[in-house]
Amino acid sequence: MVESRRNSLVRDIAYHPTTSETQSITGLLDDSYLFDELKKLSLAVESSKGMQIVGGSESNRSEANQPEAIPSVNGSKTDKYSYYNTYLDQLNTKIDEYKVVLDQTRQINDQLNGSIEKFHDISQDTKVFIDETKTIYEKQYKLRNLTESIPRTLHYFEVLDPIMRRLNHANSPAIVKKGSFATMLTTIDESLKFLDENSEFKDAGAYRIKFKQCLIRACELISHFLHNLLKQTNQEILDKTKNKNLLTGLPSSTRDAFLYSKFSTIADTFKTQVSEIVKRSNDKAYHKYHDELNSILHECFNHYFQTRLKLLTPVIWSHIDDIILKDKEQDLVRFIQDGKAYFQQLCTDEYKLFVEFFPERECRFKINQWFLQLCEPLYDSIRIRVLKETDISMLCDSVTLFAPYYEFEEGSEEYLKQFTDIQYDKLFEPIVQKVQARLILRVQIYVQQNILSYKPTRDVFMISNRRRKSKSSSKEDNKNSATAKDSSDPLLESYLSSFKNRNTLSNDADEEYTDSEDANDRISQLQTYYPPLLKTLALLSKIYEMINSVVFDDLAHHIVHDCIISLRNAYDMVIRSSAGKSDINNLDVSLAYLKNLLMLRDSIQNFNIQYTVNETYLDFSGVEGFFKSLKENGRNVLKKTKSSSILTLARELVPKVVNNMVDARTELISELRNVIKDFTENTSLELIDDTLDTKNDGQLLAKNVKLRENIKARLPRICEQILNYIDDQEIVVNLLDAVQELITQSYSKYFELITELAENGKLAKDQVADVMYLDVFTDFFAKEVADLLRNGRISTGKK
Known part of the structure; x- marks a missing residue:
């Protein structure tokens, strides 16, 4: 059966009920009712199509060419386009309704656009209004601030006249005790700060100078008040003791009551006033006025220190006289120790009193400077005793008294902990310097007398220096030896006695002695050495770490050098005196000399000596040569002098400064090599x-x-x-x-x-x-x- 090809929307829907076109139409129209009706219609068409195929009659095929009748839902035949037309009518109706809606929407949109334009115009007008209002507000704000600041600013200038009048007409320094005076100082501070920050104001510089003068004048009034306060207190103490010398005769408790308790009654008033000056003197804002303020503060310090010194001087000298009388027969160490203890306690008491009068942190340095002046009586009395002292051991022991104050390097953390208040290292430094200077002088004299000027005997390197001796022969030999002659030297005796508790220098451990025998054996062995050598080692041991390390290095170098010279001279003298005698004696001399050099080498290794030093001296060889030539060939020299220029002659006669590097250690090693060489050659000659x-x-x-x-x-x-x-x-x-x-x-x-x-x-x-x-x-x-x-x-x- 041939199906009709006529275009039919219903047929297309019936054949393709789920096509995308149907879906797009349904989606476009969005009419659920229409969609339901179309589905029913599609089902009806499918049913009718199935019936035709099953029947297969000719009449049915002929009817196929006829227009199809679309059955209704209830089964009656109607026009096949009536539903479509109905749908179109409904669609047109909807379109009309939508147009109405669109028209209304357009009207509303136009109204909204108009409203937006009106709002935009209003916003522009508002912005212009705000800008104009802000400008007016800012002007009004500036003018209001200016109106309010003018009286405040004028106040910094207007207060000048009343302040100047008050300061210029101040009849008494006691004005500083009033509360209004402190208020005035605060006002001056505020004005100076304001003028420093606003230097662009007219006449600001002139006003600043005037306020500065007011500040200085106010601080001067405080200084005068404090001076009068100290003077009045000092007079009261003197009046109560009737005479300043009577302070020395009072009991210590009564004297301390006058010197400290009575004096400290004004500490609060004094500290309150002086703090005003100290505060401004240390204020960085017043860096322009520090010179004037420090000068006034310095006057306050001087008034205080002079007052204290007047009260303390009689008491100090009385105590020093007591120490001198008590220690007249005592040694230098006892004298220094007593004086040191008294002044140490005195400085402690004065420091405690000082911090009651002055701010501690800012003024601590000043009291430490004044302590040097306070201790001048101690320095003078010790200097006199030190100049009379000739014992090197005593001088070394005196330096040892101050060793605890110089354990740490200045500025280190330990140093700051040790000297938080009083700097005792600075306080006793003049004494240490005097004692060290005297010690250096006595060391030089000792070296000259006991080392360089030593006159050795011919047997100084001989039998008395044998290693093995019986006790009886040792005693007999020691009586005749040079060491025994020098047994009165306390420095040497101290050095020898120090070895009683040490190990033997020779490391000889082959024999077991009792403690006393061992000590005597060690001392006996030491006494076999060249006496100046022992004195050299005794001297170095004593002064080691007693004086400045640089000075010690220089001294030690010269001491070792002089010892080597003394040893060499003694060796040469003994060799010359034994000329022509047995070679065995020469070997003994060389071995003894070697033994002493080895002892010197081993012993000085214990000292941290910088051996190399610079020696600067004047060379007069040109002058000496000129006069020698003049003496031998007078005429020729004069003729030559006339032919040469005066400048050339003067240049030749001027002494020359010579810098020479000297190394005592190199000298010692050279001596060791020489003596070993001499011993080796002499021994070889004897054997060969x-x-x-x-x-x-x-x-x-x-x-x-x-x-x-x-x-x-x-x-x-x-x-x-x-x-x-x-x-x-x-x-x-x-x-x-x-x-x-x-x-x-x-x-x-x-x-x-x-x-x-x-x-x-x-x-x-x-x-x-x-x-x-x-x-x-x-x-x-x-x-x-x-x-x-x-x-x-x-x-x-x-x-």
Whole structure:
């Protein structure tokens, strides 16, 4: 059956009930009623189509070409477009209604746009109104502030005249006690601050100067008032004691009542007034006026200190006289200790009183400065006693009294904790300087008298310096030794006694003594050294850390240098006096000299000495040379002088300043090397003798045998000599090694010489063949040295 192709909206809906077009129409129209009706219509069309297909009759196919009748819902046939037309009518109706709504919307929109334009115009008008009103308000605000500030500003200027009149007509300094005076000071402060902040005002500079004058005048009135207050109090104390000298005769409790209790009754009034000056003197805002304010404050300090000094001076001198009388027969240390204790307590009492009168934090520095003036009687009395003191130990002990005040570096945290109130290090510094200056002078004199001027005897390096002595022989020798002669030296005695509780310097631990025997043995060993050396070490030990480190370094350098010179002179003198005598004596002298140098080297290592110093001196060699030439060749020199210019001659005669770097440690090391070299050469000569002489060709073998015999016979004796002076095992070994090396070198040259002579036919080869080869001789000598060292350790207690 061929279906009709006529266009039919209902048919399309029937065939495609869920197409997007239907959905778009339904969605566009949004008519639920129409959509429901169309669905019913679609179901009806589908039902009718199914019936036609099932029937299949010809009549049905012919009817298919006829216009289809759309059945109604109730089954009756109606016009197939009636629903569509109805829908169109309804749609048109809705469109008309929508148009009405749109028209109304447009009218409302137009009305709204009109209202917005009106509101915009109103906003513009309001903004203009606000701007105009704000400008007027700001002008009104400025004018109102100006109106209110004019009286306040004028007040800073208007108060000047009444303040000046009051200050200029002040009849009495007592005006400062009134409350209105403090108010006036506050007003001056406010005016000065205002003028500093508003310097652009007309005549602000002139007014500032006038207010400054008022401030200075007010502070001067306070200063005068305080001066009168102190003067009046001082007079009251003197009136009650009838005479200022009677203060010295009063009991201590009564005297303290007058000096402190009575005086402190005015402290509150004084501190209240002086704080006004102190506050302004330390105020950064018054930096322009600090000079004038500090000058007035300085006057207040002076008035106070002068008043206190007048009251205290008689009492101080009376107490010092008592100390002098009490300690007249006492030593310097006791005198300084008593004076130090009294003035330390006096300064403590004065500080407590001072902080009642002045603000502590701002004025603490001033009282510490005044303490130096207060302690001048102590400085004078101690200076007199110090100038009479000649004992170095006493001077050192005097310096030790002040050591606790110089433990920490100035400005460190510990220093600030130690000296929160009174700076005792500054207070006692003049005393320490005087004592140290006297100590330095006495040290120089001691060095000159006991070290440089020491006259050694010929046996100063000889038998008295043997290491092993019996107790009886030690006592007898000590009586004849130079050390015994100097036993009256308290510095040396103190140094020797200090070793009673120390270990032996030589580290000799092979024997066990009782405590007393051990101490006596240590002192006995020390007394075997060169006396000026012991005095040098005693002096360095005593002054170490007693004086300034820089001064000590300079002194120590010169002391060590002078000690080396004294040792060298004694050594040269003994060597010259023993010329032509046994070589053994020369070895003893060299070993004793070496022993003393080693003692000096080991001992000064305990001191932190900067040995290198600058020595500056004037060189008069040009003047000396000129006069020497004039004396020898007078005419020629005069002719030469006439031919040369005066300036050239003057330049040659002017003394030259010479800066020389001196190192005492280098000098000491050089001396050690020289004496070791002398000892090694002397020992080698004694052992070799004439055994390496090639003049007598027929005795080579005999001399070679004699050399071995010399080494076997003499080397033990030399080793024993070394052990008698040197206790250090390492040094003994080094000395023997040096002797072995020098003898081996000499034998090597000797062996090369005889070998060369044999090759040249000047010596018989069979004689050379009998001589020990170099390596054989070296092994032989080394074995002898090893045996000696082994035996030496046993004999000297070495383990």
